[in-house]
Amino acid sequence: GxxxxxxxxxxxxxxxxxxxxxxxxxxxxxATGSNPLIIPIPGKDLEGVITSREAMSLEKAPQSICIIGGGVIGVEFANIYSNLGVEVTIIEMLPEIIANMDREIVSSIEETLIENGVKIYKSTSVEEISKMKEGLKVKAKVQDGTFIEVESEKVLMATGRKPxxxxxxxxxxxxxxxxxxxxxxxxxxxxxxxxxxxxxxxxxxxxxxxxxxxxxxxxxxxMGKGKAVDFKTIPYCVYTKPELAGVGLTEEEAIRKGLKVKIGRFPMYANGKSVIMGEVVGLIKIIAGEDTGQVLGVHISGNGATELILSAGIAIRLESTVDELLTTVYAHPTIGEGIHEAAEAVFGKAIHLPEEE
Missing domain, CATH: 3.50.50.60 (FAD/NAD(P)-binding domain)
Structure with missing residues:
Protein backbone atom coordinates (compact mmCIF):
# COMPACT_ATOMS: atom_id res chain seq x y z
CA GLY A 1 0.00 0.00 0.00
CA ALA A 31 13.44 4.00 4.75
CA THR A 32 11.93 4.81 1.36
CA GLY A 33 15.27 4.84 -0.46
CA SER A 34 15.85 6.70 -3.70
CA ASN A 35 14.86 6.74 -7.35
CA PRO A 36 16.95 7.14 -10.50
CA LEU A 37 17.63 10.81 -11.24
CA ILE A 38 16.54 11.77 -14.74
CA ILE A 39 18.24 14.91 -16.05
CA PRO A 40 15.84 17.33 -17.80
CA ILE A 41 17.01 17.09 -21.41
CA PRO A 42 14.94 16.88 -24.60
CA GLY A 43 14.22 13.26 -25.48
CA LYS A 44 14.53 11.87 -21.95
CA ASP A 45 11.13 10.17 -22.26
CA LEU A 46 11.75 8.49 -25.61
CA GLU A 47 11.34 4.75 -25.97
CA GLY A 48 14.74 3.13 -25.52
CA VAL A 49 15.91 5.60 -22.85
CA ILE A 50 16.28 3.51 -19.70
CA THR A 51 17.48 3.76 -16.10
CA SER A 52 19.51 1.31 -14.03
CA ARG A 53 16.27 -0.50 -13.10
CA GLU A 54 15.43 -1.39 -16.70
CA ALA A 55 19.09 -2.05 -17.51
CA MET A 56 19.05 -4.93 -15.02
CA SER A 57 16.04 -6.61 -16.61
CA LEU A 58 16.43 -6.34 -20.38
CA GLU A 59 15.39 -9.53 -22.14
CA LYS A 60 18.47 -9.39 -24.36
CA ALA A 61 21.63 -7.32 -24.63
CA PRO A 62 21.37 -4.41 -27.08
CA GLN A 63 23.74 -4.06 -30.00
CA SER A 64 24.89 -0.71 -28.63
CA ILE A 65 24.28 1.51 -25.63
CA CYS A 66 25.17 5.11 -24.77
CA ILE A 67 25.58 5.63 -21.04
CA ILE A 68 24.98 9.16 -19.77
CA GLY A 69 27.03 9.46 -16.59
CA GLY A 70 30.44 8.07 -15.71
CA GLY A 71 29.90 7.55 -12.00
CA VAL A 72 29.80 4.19 -10.25
CA ILE A 73 26.50 3.09 -11.82
CA GLY A 74 27.55 4.08 -15.33
CA VAL A 75 30.96 2.45 -15.10
CA GLU A 76 29.59 -0.79 -13.62
CA PHE A 77 27.08 -1.11 -16.45
CA ALA A 78 29.73 -0.20 -19.03
CA ASN A 79 31.84 -3.04 -17.66
CA ILE A 80 28.92 -5.49 -17.79
CA TYR A 81 27.76 -4.60 -21.27
CA SER A 82 31.22 -4.37 -22.84
CA ASN A 83 31.96 -7.88 -21.55
CA LEU A 84 28.77 -9.04 -23.30
CA GLY A 85 30.07 -7.69 -26.59
CA VAL A 86 27.88 -4.58 -26.61
CA GLU A 87 29.24 -1.41 -28.23
CA VAL A 88 29.42 1.01 -25.29
CA THR A 89 29.89 4.79 -25.08
CA ILE A 90 30.14 6.77 -21.82
CA ILE A 91 29.42 10.50 -21.73
CA GLU A 92 30.55 12.16 -18.49
CA MET A 93 30.03 15.83 -17.65
CA LEU A 94 32.95 15.97 -15.17
CA PRO A 95 36.65 15.87 -16.14
CA GLU A 96 37.00 12.30 -14.77
CA ILE A 97 34.91 9.16 -14.37
CA ILE A 98 34.11 8.07 -10.79
CA ALA A 99 35.35 11.49 -9.70
CA ASN A 100 35.15 10.84 -5.94
CA MET A 101 37.70 7.99 -5.95
CA ASP A 102 41.49 8.02 -6.10
CA ARG A 103 42.56 8.81 -9.68
CA GLU A 104 45.35 6.25 -9.76
CA ILE A 105 42.95 3.50 -8.73
CA VAL A 106 40.23 4.53 -11.19
CA SER A 107 42.76 4.43 -14.03
CA SER A 108 42.75 0.60 -13.77
CA ILE A 109 39.11 0.28 -14.81
CA GLU A 110 39.32 3.16 -17.28
CA GLU A 111 42.18 1.47 -19.11
CA THR A 112 40.32 -1.86 -19.05
CA LEU A 113 37.16 -0.29 -20.48
CA ILE A 114 39.10 1.36 -23.28
CA GLU A 115 40.85 -1.94 -24.05
CA ASN A 116 37.38 -3.52 -24.31
CA GLY A 117 36.40 -0.93 -26.91
CA VAL A 118 34.42 1.43 -24.68
CA LYS A 119 34.49 5.04 -25.87
CA ILE A 120 34.69 7.56 -23.03
CA TYR A 121 33.92 11.26 -23.47
CA LYS A 122 34.76 13.40 -20.43
CA SER A 123 33.97 17.08 -19.76
CA THR A 124 31.04 16.56 -22.11
CA SER A 125 27.39 17.46 -21.44
CA VAL A 126 24.39 15.94 -23.19
CA GLU A 127 22.23 18.42 -25.10
CA GLU A 128 19.45 16.19 -26.43
CA ILE A 129 18.34 12.69 -27.34
CA SER A 130 16.48 12.18 -30.60
CA LYS A 131 14.72 9.28 -32.29
CA MET A 132 16.15 7.84 -35.49
CA LYS A 133 14.63 5.34 -37.91
CA GLU A 134 16.44 2.68 -35.90
CA GLY A 135 17.65 3.49 -32.42
CA LEU A 136 18.52 6.79 -30.79
CA LYS A 137 20.97 9.63 -31.29
CA VAL A 138 22.62 11.51 -28.44
CA LYS A 139 24.00 14.98 -29.13
CA ALA A 140 26.53 16.29 -26.61
CA LYS A 141 28.73 19.35 -26.23
CA VAL A 142 32.41 18.96 -25.39
CA GLN A 143 34.14 21.47 -23.11
CA ASP A 144 36.04 22.97 -26.08
CA GLY A 145 32.73 23.90 -27.73
CA THR A 146 32.63 21.12 -30.31
CA PHE A 147 29.77 18.65 -30.56
CA ILE A 148 29.63 14.87 -30.78
CA GLU A 149 26.79 12.61 -31.86
CA VAL A 150 26.44 9.04 -30.65
CA GLU A 151 24.02 6.60 -32.26
CA SER A 152 22.92 3.63 -30.16
CA GLU A 153 20.09 1.17 -29.66
CA LYS A 154 19.62 2.10 -26.00
CA VAL A 155 20.47 5.13 -23.86
CA LEU A 156 21.09 4.52 -20.16
CA MET A 157 20.54 7.41 -17.76
CA ALA A 158 23.18 6.78 -15.08
CA THR A 159 23.10 10.31 -13.68
CA GLY A 160 22.69 9.46 -10.02
CA ARG A 161 19.77 8.93 -7.69
CA LYS A 162 17.42 11.28 -5.84
CA PRO A 163 16.01 10.78 -2.31
CA MET A 223 15.16 -0.09 22.28
CA GLY A 224 17.62 1.83 24.46
CA LYS A 225 20.54 -0.44 23.63
CA GLY A 226 22.20 1.24 20.68
CA LYS A 227 25.52 2.95 20.14
CA ALA A 228 26.39 5.48 17.46
CA VAL A 229 28.09 3.93 14.44
CA ASP A 230 31.34 5.43 13.17
CA PHE A 231 30.57 6.63 9.66
CA LYS A 232 33.98 8.25 9.15
CA THR A 233 35.50 5.11 7.64
CA ILE A 234 32.91 4.03 5.10
CA PRO A 235 34.39 1.84 2.35
CA TYR A 236 33.52 2.62 -1.26
CA CYS A 237 33.33 -0.35 -3.63
CA VAL A 238 32.91 -0.55 -7.39
CA TYR A 239 31.95 -4.00 -8.65
CA THR A 240 33.77 -4.12 -11.95
CA LYS A 241 36.61 -6.23 -13.29
CA PRO A 242 39.04 -5.16 -11.94
CA GLU A 243 37.25 -4.28 -8.71
CA LEU A 244 37.84 -0.87 -7.14
CA ALA A 245 37.66 0.00 -3.44
CA GLY A 246 38.73 2.79 -1.14
CA VAL A 247 38.44 4.06 2.40
CA GLY A 248 39.73 7.23 4.02
CA LEU A 249 41.46 10.10 2.26
CA THR A 250 42.45 9.91 -1.39
CA GLU A 251 45.75 11.38 -2.51
CA GLU A 252 43.84 14.28 -4.11
CA GLU A 253 41.92 15.01 -0.89
CA ALA A 254 45.13 14.97 1.15
CA ILE A 255 46.68 17.50 -1.23
CA ARG A 256 43.61 19.76 -1.08
CA LYS A 257 43.74 19.66 2.72
CA GLY A 258 47.41 20.66 2.65
CA LEU A 259 48.51 17.52 4.48
CA LYS A 260 52.05 16.21 4.25
CA VAL A 261 51.81 12.56 3.32
CA LYS A 262 53.89 9.61 2.24
CA ILE A 263 52.47 7.13 -0.26
CA GLY A 264 53.15 3.43 -0.70
CA ARG A 265 52.16 1.62 -3.89
CA PHE A 266 52.27 -2.10 -4.56
CA PRO A 267 51.16 -3.51 -7.93
CA MET A 268 49.18 -6.74 -8.13
CA TYR A 269 51.60 -8.18 -10.69
CA ALA A 270 54.18 -8.47 -7.89
CA ASN A 271 51.78 -10.36 -5.60
CA GLY A 272 52.26 -14.14 -5.67
CA LYS A 273 48.59 -15.09 -5.21
CA SER A 274 47.52 -12.68 -7.95
CA VAL A 275 50.05 -14.24 -10.31
CA ILE A 276 48.83 -17.75 -9.44
CA MET A 277 45.24 -16.68 -10.16
CA GLY A 278 46.19 -14.89 -13.37
CA GLU A 279 44.71 -11.63 -12.04
CA VAL A 280 47.64 -9.24 -12.21
CA VAL A 281 45.88 -5.96 -13.04
CA GLY A 282 45.63 -3.57 -10.11
CA LEU A 283 47.31 -1.69 -7.31
CA ILE A 284 47.27 -1.31 -3.53
CA LYS A 285 47.92 2.25 -2.40
CA ILE A 286 48.40 3.53 1.15
CA ILE A 287 48.26 7.22 2.13
CA ALA A 288 50.04 7.91 5.44
CA GLY A 289 50.85 11.01 7.46
CA GLU A 290 54.45 12.03 6.81
CA ASP A 291 55.23 12.85 10.44
CA THR A 292 52.93 10.48 12.33
CA GLY A 293 52.89 7.50 9.99
CA GLN A 294 49.15 7.21 10.65
CA VAL A 295 47.23 5.45 7.88
CA LEU A 296 44.90 8.07 6.37
CA GLY A 297 43.64 6.23 3.32
CA VAL A 298 43.85 2.90 1.52
CA HIS A 299 42.80 2.47 -2.10
CA ILE A 300 42.82 -0.76 -4.08
CA SER A 301 42.12 -1.92 -7.60
CA GLY A 302 42.22 -5.53 -8.71
CA ASN A 303 40.89 -8.95 -7.84
CA GLY A 304 39.54 -9.06 -4.27
CA ALA A 305 39.71 -5.28 -3.74
CA THR A 306 36.22 -5.12 -2.23
CA GLU A 307 37.18 -7.77 0.34
CA LEU A 308 40.59 -6.33 1.25
CA ILE A 309 39.17 -2.89 1.94
CA LEU A 310 37.36 -4.12 5.07
CA SER A 311 40.57 -4.64 7.06
CA ALA A 312 41.87 -1.30 5.79
CA GLY A 313 38.80 0.44 7.19
CA ILE A 314 39.41 -1.13 10.60
CA ALA A 315 43.04 0.02 10.51
CA ILE A 316 42.00 3.60 9.77
CA ARG A 317 39.28 3.62 12.42
CA LEU A 318 41.77 2.38 15.04
CA GLU A 319 44.22 5.09 13.90
CA SER A 320 46.82 2.47 13.05
CA THR A 321 50.24 3.48 11.80
CA VAL A 322 52.26 2.10 8.92
CA ASP A 323 54.67 0.60 11.48
CA GLU A 324 51.79 -1.37 13.01
CA LEU A 325 50.91 -2.74 9.59
CA LEU A 326 54.55 -3.66 9.06
CA THR A 327 54.80 -5.55 12.34
CA THR A 328 51.70 -7.62 11.60
CA VAL A 329 52.25 -11.09 10.09
CA TYR A 330 50.29 -11.77 6.90
CA ALA A 331 49.58 -15.24 5.52
CA HIS A 332 51.29 -16.32 2.29
CA PRO A 333 50.29 -16.67 -0.45
CA THR A 334 47.37 -14.23 -0.17
CA ILE A 335 46.28 -11.14 -2.02
CA GLY A 336 46.02 -9.47 1.39
CA GLU A 337 49.77 -9.59 2.00
CA GLY A 338 49.94 -6.91 -0.68
CA ILE A 339 48.79 -4.49 2.03
CA HIS A 340 51.94 -5.37 3.98
CA GLU A 341 54.09 -4.71 0.92
CA ALA A 342 52.28 -1.44 0.21
CA ALA A 343 53.12 -0.44 3.79
CA GLU A 344 56.76 -1.35 3.13
CA ALA A 345 56.59 0.72 -0.05
CA VAL A 346 55.72 3.81 2.02
CA PHE A 347 59.40 3.68 3.02
CA GLY A 348 60.56 2.36 -0.36
CA LYS A 349 61.29 -1.09 1.14
CA ALA A 350 58.81 -3.46 -0.55
CA ILE A 351 60.86 -6.66 -0.91
CA HIS A 352 59.19 -7.78 -4.13
CA LEU A 353 59.84 -4.49 -5.89
CA PRO A 354 63.14 -2.87 -6.88
CA GLU A 355 64.28 -0.58 -4.08
CA GLU A 356 63.60 3.07 -4.83
CA GLU A 357 66.64 5.31 -4.95
Whole structure:
Protein backbone atom coordinates (compact mmCIF):
# COMPACT_ATOMS: atom_id res chain seq x y z
CA GLY A 1 0.00 0.00 0.00
CA UNK A 2 0.84 3.70 0.05
CA UNK A 3 1.56 5.30 3.41
CA UNK A 4 1.19 8.88 4.56
CA UNK A 5 1.85 10.39 7.98
CA UNK A 6 -1.21 12.05 9.51
CA UNK A 7 0.43 12.81 12.87
CA UNK A 8 3.64 12.06 14.71
CA UNK A 9 2.07 8.81 15.97
CA UNK A 10 -0.09 7.72 13.06
CA UNK A 11 0.17 6.75 9.40
CA UNK A 12 -2.64 6.14 6.99
CA UNK A 13 -2.15 3.32 4.49
CA UNK A 14 -4.09 3.09 1.25
CA UNK A 15 -4.21 -0.53 0.10
CA UNK A 16 -4.15 -1.63 -3.53
CA UNK A 17 -7.91 -2.23 -3.22
CA UNK A 18 -8.38 1.42 -2.24
CA UNK A 19 -9.15 0.79 1.43
CA UNK A 20 -7.73 3.08 4.12
CA UNK A 21 -6.10 1.74 7.27
CA UNK A 22 -4.69 3.73 10.19
CA UNK A 23 -1.65 2.42 12.03
CA UNK A 24 -0.59 3.94 15.33
CA UNK A 25 3.03 3.78 16.50
CA UNK A 26 5.37 5.06 19.19
CA UNK A 27 8.43 5.36 16.94
CA UNK A 28 8.66 5.38 13.17
CA UNK A 29 11.55 4.76 10.77
CA UNK A 30 11.35 6.05 7.20
CA ALA A 31 13.44 4.00 4.75
CA THR A 32 11.93 4.81 1.36
CA GLY A 33 15.27 4.84 -0.46
CA SER A 34 15.85 6.70 -3.70
CA ASN A 35 14.86 6.74 -7.35
CA PRO A 36 16.95 7.14 -10.50
CA LEU A 37 17.63 10.81 -11.24
CA ILE A 38 16.54 11.77 -14.74
CA ILE A 39 18.24 14.91 -16.05
CA PRO A 40 15.84 17.33 -17.80
CA ILE A 41 17.01 17.09 -21.41
CA PRO A 42 14.94 16.88 -24.60
CA GLY A 43 14.22 13.26 -25.48
CA LYS A 44 14.53 11.87 -21.95
CA ASP A 45 11.13 10.17 -22.26
CA LEU A 46 11.75 8.49 -25.61
CA GLU A 47 11.34 4.75 -25.97
CA GLY A 48 14.74 3.13 -25.52
CA VAL A 49 15.91 5.60 -22.85
CA ILE A 50 16.28 3.51 -19.70
CA THR A 51 17.48 3.76 -16.10
CA SER A 52 19.51 1.31 -14.03
CA ARG A 53 16.27 -0.50 -13.10
CA GLU A 54 15.43 -1.39 -16.70
CA ALA A 55 19.09 -2.05 -17.51
CA MET A 56 19.05 -4.93 -15.02
CA SER A 57 16.04 -6.61 -16.61
CA LEU A 58 16.43 -6.34 -20.38
CA GLU A 59 15.39 -9.53 -22.14
CA LYS A 60 18.47 -9.39 -24.36
CA ALA A 61 21.63 -7.32 -24.63
CA PRO A 62 21.37 -4.41 -27.08
CA GLN A 63 23.74 -4.06 -30.00
CA SER A 64 24.89 -0.71 -28.63
CA ILE A 65 24.28 1.51 -25.63
CA CYS A 66 25.17 5.11 -24.77
CA ILE A 67 25.58 5.63 -21.04
CA ILE A 68 24.98 9.16 -19.77
CA GLY A 69 27.03 9.46 -16.59
CA GLY A 70 30.44 8.07 -15.71
CA GLY A 71 29.90 7.55 -12.00
CA VAL A 72 29.80 4.19 -10.25
CA ILE A 73 26.50 3.09 -11.82
CA GLY A 74 27.55 4.08 -15.33
CA VAL A 75 30.96 2.45 -15.10
CA GLU A 76 29.59 -0.79 -13.62
CA PHE A 77 27.08 -1.11 -16.45
CA ALA A 78 29.73 -0.20 -19.03
CA ASN A 79 31.84 -3.04 -17.66
CA ILE A 80 28.92 -5.49 -17.79
CA TYR A 81 27.76 -4.60 -21.27
CA SER A 82 31.22 -4.37 -22.84
CA ASN A 83 31.96 -7.88 -21.55
CA LEU A 84 28.77 -9.04 -23.30
CA GLY A 85 30.07 -7.69 -26.59
CA VAL A 86 27.88 -4.58 -26.61
CA GLU A 87 29.24 -1.41 -28.23
CA VAL A 88 29.42 1.01 -25.29
CA THR A 89 29.89 4.79 -25.08
CA ILE A 90 30.14 6.77 -21.82
CA ILE A 91 29.42 10.50 -21.73
CA GLU A 92 30.55 12.16 -18.49
CA MET A 93 30.03 15.83 -17.65
CA LEU A 94 32.95 15.97 -15.17
CA PRO A 95 36.65 15.87 -16.14
CA GLU A 96 37.00 12.30 -14.77
CA ILE A 97 34.91 9.16 -14.37
CA ILE A 98 34.11 8.07 -10.79
CA ALA A 99 35.35 11.49 -9.70
CA ASN A 100 35.15 10.84 -5.94
CA MET A 101 37.70 7.99 -5.95
CA ASP A 102 41.49 8.02 -6.10
CA ARG A 103 42.56 8.81 -9.68
CA GLU A 104 45.35 6.25 -9.76
CA ILE A 105 42.95 3.50 -8.73
CA VAL A 106 40.23 4.53 -11.19
CA SER A 107 42.76 4.43 -14.03
CA SER A 108 42.75 0.60 -13.77
CA ILE A 109 39.11 0.28 -14.81
CA GLU A 110 39.32 3.16 -17.28
CA GLU A 111 42.18 1.47 -19.11
CA THR A 112 40.32 -1.86 -19.05
CA LEU A 113 37.16 -0.29 -20.48
CA ILE A 114 39.10 1.36 -23.28
CA GLU A 115 40.85 -1.94 -24.05
CA ASN A 116 37.38 -3.52 -24.31
CA GLY A 117 36.40 -0.93 -26.91
CA VAL A 118 34.42 1.43 -24.68
CA LYS A 119 34.49 5.04 -25.87
CA ILE A 120 34.69 7.56 -23.03
CA TYR A 121 33.92 11.26 -23.47
CA LYS A 122 34.76 13.40 -20.43
CA SER A 123 33.97 17.08 -19.76
CA THR A 124 31.04 16.56 -22.11
CA SER A 125 27.39 17.46 -21.44
CA VAL A 126 24.39 15.94 -23.19
CA GLU A 127 22.23 18.42 -25.10
CA GLU A 128 19.45 16.19 -26.43
CA ILE A 129 18.34 12.69 -27.34
CA SER A 130 16.48 12.18 -30.60
CA LYS A 131 14.72 9.28 -32.29
CA MET A 132 16.15 7.84 -35.49
CA LYS A 133 14.63 5.34 -37.91
CA GLU A 134 16.44 2.68 -35.90
CA GLY A 135 17.65 3.49 -32.42
CA LEU A 136 18.52 6.79 -30.79
CA LYS A 137 20.97 9.63 -31.29
CA VAL A 138 22.62 11.51 -28.44
CA LYS A 139 24.00 14.98 -29.13
CA ALA A 140 26.53 16.29 -26.61
CA LYS A 141 28.73 19.35 -26.23
CA VAL A 142 32.41 18.96 -25.39
CA GLN A 143 34.14 21.47 -23.11
CA ASP A 144 36.04 22.97 -26.08
CA GLY A 145 32.73 23.90 -27.73
CA THR A 146 32.63 21.12 -30.31
CA PHE A 147 29.77 18.65 -30.56
CA ILE A 148 29.63 14.87 -30.78
CA GLU A 149 26.79 12.61 -31.86
CA VAL A 150 26.44 9.04 -30.65
CA GLU A 151 24.02 6.60 -32.26
CA SER A 152 22.92 3.63 -30.16
CA GLU A 153 20.09 1.17 -29.66
CA LYS A 154 19.62 2.10 -26.00
CA VAL A 155 20.47 5.13 -23.86
CA LEU A 156 21.09 4.52 -20.16
CA MET A 157 20.54 7.41 -17.76
CA ALA A 158 23.18 6.78 -15.08
CA THR A 159 23.10 10.31 -13.68
CA GLY A 160 22.69 9.46 -10.02
CA ARG A 161 19.77 8.93 -7.69
CA LYS A 162 17.42 11.28 -5.84
CA PRO A 163 16.01 10.78 -2.31
CA UNK A 164 12.44 9.45 -2.16
CA UNK A 165 11.23 11.43 0.84
CA UNK A 166 8.45 13.44 -0.81
CA UNK A 167 4.76 12.62 -0.70
CA UNK A 168 4.81 11.01 2.74
CA UNK A 169 3.06 13.82 4.60
CA UNK A 170 6.16 14.51 6.69
CA UNK A 171 6.25 18.26 6.10
CA UNK A 172 2.62 18.57 7.20
CA UNK A 173 3.50 17.13 10.62
CA UNK A 174 6.63 19.26 11.09
CA UNK A 175 9.50 17.28 9.54
CA UNK A 176 11.83 19.19 7.23
CA UNK A 177 12.25 17.75 3.74
CA UNK A 178 14.54 19.38 1.15
CA UNK A 179 14.21 18.27 -2.46
CA UNK A 180 13.05 14.85 -1.31
CA UNK A 181 15.79 14.50 1.32
CA UNK A 182 14.47 14.01 4.86
CA UNK A 183 16.61 16.10 7.21
CA UNK A 184 18.10 14.20 10.15
CA UNK A 185 20.75 14.64 12.86
CA UNK A 186 23.73 12.37 13.53
CA UNK A 187 21.42 9.84 15.20
CA UNK A 188 19.05 9.93 12.20
CA UNK A 189 16.31 11.69 14.16
CA UNK A 190 14.07 14.10 12.28
CA UNK A 191 12.58 17.29 13.75
CA UNK A 192 10.20 14.95 15.58
CA UNK A 193 12.30 12.89 18.04
CA UNK A 194 10.19 9.73 17.63
CA UNK A 195 10.50 9.68 13.83
CA UNK A 196 13.76 8.60 12.21
CA UNK A 197 14.92 8.36 8.61
CA UNK A 198 17.74 6.21 7.27
CA UNK A 199 19.44 5.40 4.00
CA UNK A 200 19.10 7.11 0.64
CA UNK A 201 15.96 9.05 1.58
CA UNK A 202 18.07 11.30 3.83
CA UNK A 203 20.21 12.53 0.95
CA UNK A 204 23.38 11.24 2.60
CA UNK A 205 25.84 8.66 1.31
CA UNK A 206 23.87 6.35 -0.97
CA UNK A 207 25.35 2.96 -0.18
CA UNK A 208 23.49 -0.19 0.87
CA UNK A 209 25.90 -0.94 3.72
CA UNK A 210 25.48 2.58 5.12
CA UNK A 211 21.69 2.24 5.07
CA UNK A 212 21.82 -1.20 6.69
CA UNK A 213 24.16 -0.05 9.47
CA UNK A 214 21.99 3.02 10.05
CA UNK A 215 18.85 0.93 10.32
CA UNK A 216 20.37 -1.47 12.83
CA UNK A 217 21.73 1.43 14.87
CA UNK A 218 18.37 3.24 14.97
CA UNK A 219 16.46 0.06 15.90
CA UNK A 220 18.83 -0.48 18.81
CA UNK A 221 18.62 3.18 19.88
CA UNK A 222 14.84 2.95 19.99
CA MET A 223 15.16 -0.09 22.28
CA GLY A 224 17.62 1.83 24.46
CA LYS A 225 20.54 -0.44 23.63
CA GLY A 226 22.20 1.24 20.68
CA LYS A 227 25.52 2.95 20.14
CA ALA A 228 26.39 5.48 17.46
CA VAL A 229 28.09 3.93 14.44
CA ASP A 230 31.34 5.43 13.17
CA PHE A 231 30.57 6.63 9.66
CA LYS A 232 33.98 8.25 9.15
CA THR A 233 35.50 5.11 7.64
CA ILE A 234 32.91 4.03 5.10
CA PRO A 235 34.39 1.84 2.35
CA TYR A 236 33.52 2.62 -1.26
CA CYS A 237 33.33 -0.35 -3.63
CA VAL A 238 32.91 -0.55 -7.39
CA TYR A 239 31.95 -4.00 -8.65
CA THR A 240 33.77 -4.12 -11.95
CA LYS A 241 36.61 -6.23 -13.29
CA PRO A 242 39.04 -5.16 -11.94
CA GLU A 243 37.25 -4.28 -8.71
CA LEU A 244 37.84 -0.87 -7.14
CA ALA A 245 37.66 0.00 -3.44
CA GLY A 246 38.73 2.79 -1.14
CA VAL A 247 38.44 4.06 2.40
CA GLY A 248 39.73 7.23 4.02
CA LEU A 249 41.46 10.10 2.26
CA THR A 250 42.45 9.91 -1.39
CA GLU A 251 45.75 11.38 -2.51
CA GLU A 252 43.84 14.28 -4.11
CA GLU A 253 41.92 15.01 -0.89
CA ALA A 254 45.13 14.97 1.15
CA ILE A 255 46.68 17.50 -1.23
CA ARG A 256 43.61 19.76 -1.08
CA LYS A 257 43.74 19.66 2.72
CA GLY A 258 47.41 20.66 2.65
CA LEU A 259 48.51 17.52 4.48
CA LYS A 260 52.05 16.21 4.25
CA VAL A 261 51.81 12.56 3.32
CA LYS A 262 53.89 9.61 2.24
CA ILE A 263 52.47 7.13 -0.26
CA GLY A 264 53.15 3.43 -0.70
CA ARG A 265 52.16 1.62 -3.89
CA PHE A 266 52.27 -2.10 -4.56
CA PRO A 267 51.16 -3.51 -7.93
CA MET A 268 49.18 -6.74 -8.13
CA TYR A 269 51.60 -8.18 -10.69
CA ALA A 270 54.18 -8.47 -7.89
CA ASN A 271 51.78 -10.36 -5.60
CA GLY A 272 52.26 -14.14 -5.67
CA LYS A 273 48.59 -15.09 -5.21
CA SER A 274 47.52 -12.68 -7.95
CA VAL A 275 50.05 -14.24 -10.31
CA ILE A 276 48.83 -17.75 -9.44
CA MET A 277 45.24 -16.68 -10.16
CA GLY A 278 46.19 -14.89 -13.37
CA GLU A 279 44.71 -11.63 -12.04
CA VAL A 280 47.64 -9.24 -12.21
CA VAL A 281 45.88 -5.96 -13.04
CA GLY A 282 45.63 -3.57 -10.11
CA LEU A 283 47.31 -1.69 -7.31
CA ILE A 284 47.27 -1.31 -3.53
CA LYS A 285 47.92 2.25 -2.40
CA ILE A 286 48.40 3.53 1.15
CA ILE A 287 48.26 7.22 2.13
CA ALA A 288 50.04 7.91 5.44
CA GLY A 289 50.85 11.01 7.46
CA GLU A 290 54.45 12.03 6.81
CA ASP A 291 55.23 12.85 10.44
CA THR A 292 52.93 10.48 12.33
CA GLY A 293 52.89 7.50 9.99
CA GLN A 294 49.15 7.21 10.65
CA VAL A 295 47.23 5.45 7.88
CA LEU A 296 44.90 8.07 6.37
CA GLY A 297 43.64 6.23 3.32
CA VAL A 298 43.85 2.90 1.52
CA HIS A 299 42.80 2.47 -2.10
CA ILE A 300 42.82 -0.76 -4.08
CA SER A 301 42.12 -1.92 -7.60
CA GLY A 302 42.22 -5.53 -8.71
CA ASN A 303 40.89 -8.95 -7.84
CA GLY A 304 39.54 -9.06 -4.27
CA ALA A 305 39.71 -5.28 -3.74
CA THR A 306 36.22 -5.12 -2.23
CA GLU A 307 37.18 -7.77 0.34
CA LEU A 308 40.59 -6.33 1.25
CA ILE A 309 39.17 -2.89 1.94
CA LEU A 310 37.36 -4.12 5.07
CA SER A 311 40.57 -4.64 7.06
CA ALA A 312 41.87 -1.30 5.79
CA GLY A 313 38.80 0.44 7.19
CA ILE A 314 39.41 -1.13 10.60
CA ALA A 315 43.04 0.02 10.51
CA ILE A 316 42.00 3.60 9.77
CA ARG A 317 39.28 3.62 12.42
CA LEU A 318 41.77 2.38 15.04
CA GLU A 319 44.22 5.09 13.90
CA SER A 320 46.82 2.47 13.05
CA THR A 321 50.24 3.48 11.80
CA VAL A 322 52.26 2.10 8.92
CA ASP A 323 54.67 0.60 11.48
CA GLU A 324 51.79 -1.37 13.01
CA LEU A 325 50.91 -2.74 9.59
CA LEU A 326 54.55 -3.66 9.06
CA THR A 327 54.80 -5.55 12.34
CA THR A 328 51.70 -7.62 11.60
CA VAL A 329 52.25 -11.09 10.09
CA TYR A 330 50.29 -11.77 6.90
CA ALA A 331 49.58 -15.24 5.52
CA HIS A 332 51.29 -16.32 2.29
CA PRO A 333 50.29 -16.67 -0.45
CA THR A 334 47.37 -14.23 -0.17
CA ILE A 335 46.28 -11.14 -2.02
CA GLY A 336 46.02 -9.47 1.39
CA GLU A 337 49.77 -9.59 2.00
CA GLY A 338 49.94 -6.91 -0.68
CA ILE A 339 48.79 -4.49 2.03
CA HIS A 340 51.94 -5.37 3.98
CA GLU A 341 54.09 -4.71 0.92
CA ALA A 342 52.28 -1.44 0.21
CA ALA A 343 53.12 -0.44 3.79
CA GLU A 344 56.76 -1.35 3.13
CA ALA A 345 56.59 0.72 -0.05
CA VAL A 346 55.72 3.81 2.02
CA PHE A 347 59.40 3.68 3.02
CA GLY A 348 60.56 2.36 -0.36
CA LYS A 349 61.29 -1.09 1.14
CA ALA A 350 58.81 -3.46 -0.55
CA ILE A 351 60.86 -6.66 -0.91
CA HIS A 352 59.19 -7.78 -4.13
CA LEU A 353 59.84 -4.49 -5.89
CA PRO A 354 63.14 -2.87 -6.88
CA GLU A 355 64.28 -0.58 -4.08
CA GLU A 356 63.60 3.07 -4.83
CA GLU A 357 66.64 5.31 -4.95
Missing amino acids: EAKFTSKNNIQVKTKEGNLRNIKFDCGIV AGDGLGLEEIGVEVKKGAIQVDNLFQTDLPNIYAIGDCTGGIQLAHVASSSGIMVAQLI
